[in-house]
Amino acid sequence: MPQLNPNPWFTILIFTWAVFLTILPNKVTSHKMPNELLTKDPSNLLTEIWYWPWH
Known part of the structure; x- marks a missing residue:
């Protein structure tokens, strides 16, 4: 079972993470x-409440 031999894939894993x-x-x-x-001018910020007629 080649999956249990950690030599080839462990080296590839270490080099991949190193990259x-x-x-x-x-x-x-x-x-x-x-x-x-861009920084915004604080005087131009919208501070009023929105009117939502459907709510």
Whole structure:
């Protein structure tokens, strides 16, 4: 039963996780967001209650 022999698949598992934990986070964090967040003026925020006639 080859599934019980941990030598081949355990090595592949360790190398795969090593790649996931070392290379991929650097690639993901190097991307820039396409839209920068804008701060809103607090005086323009909607503070009134909505009127819902069907409720």
